[in-house]
Amino acid sequence: MLFTLNGKITEVSAPSMKRLLDVLREDCGLTGTKEGCGEGECGACTVLVDGLPINSCLVPFGQVQNADVKTIEGLIGHTDLQKAFVSECGAQCGICTPGMILMAAPLVERAQAEGRIPALAEVQETLAGNLCRCTGYVAIYRAIQTACGAKSEQASVISGENG
Amino acid sequence: MVENFRNQDRYESVGRNVDRKEGMSKVTGQAKYVDDLNFEGMIYGRTIRSEIPRGKIKAIHLEFDTEGFTIVDYRDIPGKNLIALIQDDQPCLVESEINHADEPILLLAHPEKEKLLEAKVRIETISEIPVLDPLQSGKIFKEILISKGDIEAGFGLADRIVEGEYRTGHQEHVYIEPNGMIAVPTPDGAITVYGSLQCPYYVHGALMVLLGVPETKVRVVQTETGGGFGGKEDYPSIIACHAALLALKSGRPTKIVYDRVEDMQATTRRHPAIVRHRTGVAADGTLLSMDVEVIMDGGAYCTLSPVVLSRGVIHATGPYRCDNVRIRGRVVHTNTPPNGAFRGFGAPQTLFASEVHLDRIAHTLGLDPIEIREKNAFRPGDVTATGQVLPEDTSALQVLREALKKSDYYNIRKKIGTQAKRGVGVALYWHGSGFTGAGEVKLASKATLELLPSGAKVRVASTEIGQGTRTMLAQIVAQTLGWSYDSIEVSPADTAVVPDSGPTVASRTCMIVGRLLQRCAEEMRFRIGNLTPKQYLEKHGPLEITKVYEKPPAIQWDDEHYRGDAYGTYGWGCNVVDLEWDAVTYEVKVKKVIAVFDIGKAIHPIFAAGQIEGGTAQAIGYALHEEVVMRNGRVANPQLTNYIIPTTMDTPPIEAVIVENSYRFGPFGAKGVGEMPMDGPAAAIVNALFAAGVDVREIPATPERIMEAVCYSR
Ligand code: FES
Ligand code: FES
Numbered sequence: 001m002l003f004t005l006n007g008k009i010t011e012v013s014a015p016s017m018k019r020l021l022d023v024l025r026e027d028c029g030l031t032g033t034k035e036g037c038g039e040g041e042c043g044a045c046t047v048l049v050d051g052l053p054i055n056s057c058l059v060p061f062g063q064v065q066n067a068d069v070k071t072i073e074g075l076i077g078h079t080d081l082q083k084a085f086v087s088e089c090g091a092q093c094g095i096c097t098p099g100m101i102l103m104a105a106p107l108v109e110r111a112q113a114e115g116r117i118p119a120l121a122e123v124q125e126t127l128a129g130n131l132c133r134c135t136g137y138v139a140i141y142r143a144i145q146t147a148c149g150a151k152s153e154q155a156s157v158i159s160g161e162n163g
Numbered sequence: 164m165v166e167n168f169r170n171q172d173r174y175e176s177v178g179r180n181v182d183r184k185e186g187m188s189k190v191t192g193q194a195k196y197v198d199d200l201n202f203e204g205m206i207y208g209r210t211i212r213s214e215i216p217r218g219k220i221k222a223i224h225l226e227f228d229t230e231g232f233t234i235v236d237y238r239d240i241p242g243k244n245l246i247a248l249i250q251d252d253q254p255c256l257v258e259s260e261i262n263h264a265d266e267p268i269l270l271l272a273h274p275e276k277e278k279l280l281e282a283k284v285r286i287e288t289i290s291e292i293p294v295l296d297p298l299q300s301g302k303i304f305k306e307i308l309i310s311k312g313d314i315e316a317g318f319g320l321a322d323r324i325v326e327g328e329y330r331t332g333h334q335e336h337v338y339i340e341p342n343g344m345i346a347v348p349t350p351d352g353a354i355t356v357y358g359s360l361q362c363p364y365y366v367h368g369a370l371m372v373l374l375g376v377p378e379t380k381v382r383v384v385q386t387e388t389g390g391g392f393g394g395k396e397d398y399p400s401i402i403a404c405h406a407a408l409l410a411l412k413s414g415r416p417t418k419i420v421y422d423r424v425e426d427m428q429a430t431t432r433r434h435p436a437i438v439r440h441r442t443g444v445a446a447d448g449t450l451l452s453m454d455v456e457v458i459m460d461g462g463a464y465c466t467l468s469p470v471v472l473s474r475g476v477i478h479a480t481g482p483y484r485c486d487n488v489r490i491r492g493r494v495v496h497t498n499t500p501p502n503g504a505f506r507g508f509g510a511p512q513t514l515f516a517s518e519v520h521l522d523r524i525a526h527t528l529g530l531d532p533i534e535i536r537e538k539n540a541f542r543p544g545d546v547t548a549t550g551q552v553l554p555e556d557t558s559a560l561q562v563l564r565e566a567l568k569k570s571d572y573y574n575i576r577k578k579i580g581t582q583a584k585r586g587v588g589v590a591l592y593w594h595g596s597g598f599t600g601a602g603e604v605k606l607a608s609k610a611t612l613e614l615l616p617s618g619a620k621v622r623v624a625s626t627e628i629g630q631g632t633r634t635m636l637a638q639i640v641a642q643t644l645g646w647s648y649d650s651i652e653v654s655p656a657d658t659a660v661v662p663d664s665g666p667t668v669a670s671r672t673c674m675i676v677g678r679l680l681q682r683c684a685e686e687m688r689f690r691i692g693n694l695t696p697k698q699y700l701e702k703h704g705p706l707e708i709t710k711v712y713e714k715p716p717a718i719q720w721d722d723e724h725y726r727g728d729a730y731g732t733y734g735w736g737c738n739v740v741d742l743e744w745d746a747v748t749y750e751v752k753v754k755k756v757i758a759v760f761d762i763g764k765a766i767h768p769i770f771a772a773g774q775i776e777g778g779t780a781q782a783i784g785y786a787l788h789e790e791v792v793m794r795n796g797r798v799a800n801p802q803l804t805n806y807i808i809p810t811t812m813d814t815p816p817i818e819a820v821i822v823e824n825s826y827r828f829g830p831f832g833a834k835g836v837g838e839m840p841m842d843g844p845a846a847a848i849v850n851a852l853f854a855a856g857v858d859v860r861e862i863p864a865t866p867e868r869i870m871e872a873v874c875y876s877r
Contacts, residue, residue, distance in 0.1 A: 025198075025199075030192075031192070031195070031196075031198075031199035032191070032192020032193070033192070034196070034339075034340070034389070035198070036339040036340065036341070036423065036803075037423040037802070037803045038422055038423060039423070039802060039803065039804060041802070041803035041804055042339055042803055044339055071192070072191065072192035073191070073192050075191070078187070078190075078191070082187075082190040082191065083190075085186075085189075085190045086182050086183060086186035086187060086190055087180075087182065088769070089180075089183065089631075089769045089770060089773050091183070091186065091189045091190055092390075092629035092630065092631070092773055092777065093338070093339070093340070093388060093389045093390040093391075093628060093629030094185070094189030094190075094194055094387065094389065094629065095196065095338075095339045095340040095389025095390060096339050096389075097189050097190055098190075098192045101190060123811075124811040124812060125811075125812075127811045128810055128811050128812050129810075130811075131337075131339060131803070131808060131810060132339070132777075133336075133337050133338055133339055133390050133392070133777070133781065133808060134390055134629045134773075134777045135773055135776060135777045135780075136773075136776035136777045136778075136779055136780030136781075136809075136814055136817055137776075137780070137811050137814050138772075138773075138776040138817055138819075139769070139772075139773055139776065154180070154768065154769075155180075155765065155768035155769050155771065155772035155819065155821060156772075156819070156820050156821065157765055157768055157820075157821045157822075157823060158565060158820060158821065158822045158823070159822075159823050160556065160558060160561065160761060160822055160823045160824030160825065161558065161561050161824065162543055162555055162556055162557060162558050162561065162824045
């Protein structure tokens with residue numbers, strides 16, 4: 001079966017009912033896409049299909065025939081968003097990170113093109129299907145907004161009175 | 164370039180938000196987690212488990228074509244059939260007696276995942292009546308009594324005696340990466356295990372006992388780990404043992420990765436607790452006598468329960484002084500899957516109770532919740548229930564004041580007035596940094612620093628599980644040597660190359676292991692003098708410095724009587740929560756959480772804030788959403804569809820503030836941070852609900868419980 005994977009026309013022979021997640025990880029060797037739940041709840045397996053984020057654990061391979069699939073490995077040249085995830089500590093354990101980045105990528109691209117910083121509520125809605133257990137999301141919001149030009153905020157530190 | 168090694172001003176590392184060592188690999192998908200690794204000839208393993216909570220195995224029926232399968236039961240264990248931890252009570256594989264649902268009985272492996280999952284095994288059992296209620300349990304894993312002064316005398320002086328019972332439920336870790344291990348056998352009978360784990364040497368120790376082999380025959384390598392929170396402290400030993408047995412029998416690398424359901428059903432959870440308080444108070448709010456009883460449900464085997472109880476009881480008074488205290492704690496057996504380590508380790512349970520109880524005391528006396536806290540909060544020099552004289556970095560009052568200021572507490576309260584269904588709540592708390600009591604002395608942790616031509620390499624068993632271990636330890640070393648952060652490398656946590664630095668738990672990595680490395684770096688700096696690393700290596704040959712934990716001189720602990728310095732020092736925390744509840748749906752909407760923490764020194768401020776933000780979110784889930792439903796001793800909601808952790812839509816704005824009262828024996832003054840954020844938000848939320856007219860005393864405060872509380876009080 002033919003599809004476009006990270007910009008390259010790719011042929012993979014795998015059962016059409018095999019989960020796209022498994023095809024990517026096992027048949028294509030792209031392990032950047034993660035499995036957190038296998039039932040569409042966590043978003044760790046998010047990839048872009050024709051530019052739109054989907055949960056690859058829910059999509060049978062057959063459905064992406066001739067489609068354009070992009071995984072975390074397909075973001076080349078370290079996008080602003082990836083850099084902001086590093087500098088703002090949007091990734092702690094990192095297992096949700098590829099999914100978070102791909103889920104946010106279309107929003108960031110749009111916002112950058114329009115020259116605006118997405119509002120917090122918009123970011124939260126965009127990421128509503130992606131779970132992170134490490135960060136409380138705060139740093140992830142900051143990474144996304146910083147990638148769109150917001151000023152990076154520092155943690156607030158107060159000196160002690162007793163020691 | 165060499166002269167750069169000596170420019171301290173240019174290379175200030177500590178206190179700066181340097182880039183995470185493995186940051187780029189995580190954002191590009193290159194970081195390798197256990198399920199991302201494959202080995203030549205690798206097969207997949209699966210665990211067959213009990214479905215009943217208690218009984219005996221009558222027969223095992225393999226209802227599939229066993230051709231091509233590797234099948235392992237307890238008879239294949241070359242050493243002892245147990246998971247070595249505290250008590251030797253937990254078997255690796257059931258022989259005949261089943262003690263909890265989802266207990267491992269049989270292991271299967273096959274090269275094809277589909278075949279493996281299709282294989283049907285029927286376990287014929289004889290059921291026995293399980294013990295599911297901890298209050299009905301006849302078996303105690305550990306009992307602790309802490310006693311100070313004379314509680315009866317204290318009650319005699321009291322104007323009022325206030326009693327209350329508070330309950331906390333199970334909690335799932337829900338690290339987004341489920342547990343997994345790969346065992347790789349070598350031709351000489353040795354085994355290497357790769358996996359998602361917090362404590363390489365726990366796994367190493369368990370494998371030696373199970374396999375009956377010397378330490379040289381076992382190697383444990385941590386793979387990038389997708390979250391732990393305590394959930395990958397003890398359970399990984401079991402999975403590693405299973406994978407190793409299959410690998411040894413088949414002679415092939417064997418991978419076991421749990422799916423979400425298996426992970427949530429079979430692995431450990433936070434201990435549920437019942438805490439009863441009876442408190443004698445003077446009319447002005449002074450605490451005169453505290454009698455506290457703590458009962459924790461340990462589950463079917465001891466695992467880490469004694470230590471969880473220990474931390475729980477020591478923190479049970481909350482951060483308050485009182486001359487007369489009795490704390491009685493016990494952790495008991497039930498026929499449920501064993502509970503284990505979870506961020507906070509017993510303290511979130513008892514601190515929930517103490518803080519919620521304190522607001523009920525204030526209410527009874529007609530006092531303000533802040534006033535009663537200010538009056539009783541620990542000051543430096545005060546004496547705890549175990550008799551510890553608190554050090555100079557004790558800062559309960561400062562974190563309280565900062566939290567009130569940051570939240571604009573009094574103004575919000577004024578604004579709310581008697582406006583129903585909105586309330587602000589406060590929780591004030593403490594958290595001992597590092598292992599309890601003599602724990603650190605017994606561990607005798609080690610850390611190694613190796614000189615490289617380009618700088619130095621940190622070799623420790625402390626694991627990076629998201630909290631920033633690699634980065635933060637490199638910062639400490641870089642700063643101490645006066646070198647650049649980039650010149651410090653960090654070795655993988657691989658038992659073949661790192662010494663035993665103790666487990667990555669108890670908020671100890673920065674304070675204890677960081678301090679060990681600081682001492683290594685101090686000596687290295689002295690030894691190489693004015694030479695560059697390259698010059699030193701050329702002239703003197705390799706340089707490797709290892710330091711062992713040394714107890715700060717004044718610390719004394721009597722484990723038999725629970726007297727003395729329970730921890731080297733404490734972190735201090737305060738939350739203010741502003742929330743609303745809905746009179747129709749009984750749902751709670753948290754508007755804002757303020758989280759102020761004294762952590763001694765923020766080595767990496769954004770990481771420290773990240774610990775606070777993430778821990779606070781977990782605690783909000785604990786307080787409101789995360790309910791583990793047990794049916795006949797088995798988790799009935801082992802999925803993310805029915806066990807709800809906070810999403811972006813239910814995580815409120817969290818504002819973290821860090822306070823730095825330095826600890827003399829911590830690196831650059833640092834104390835622990837990781838667990839403490841888990842301790843307080845649940846109490847602050849329940850106290851805010853109380854202020855808004857809802858008296859719940861059990862978490863999670865689900866809409867059902869809130870409805871019950873509202874209807875009951877009418
Ligand atoms: S693995 Fe696909 S949504 Fe969780
Ligand atoms: S960084 Fe660990 S789950 Fe998001």
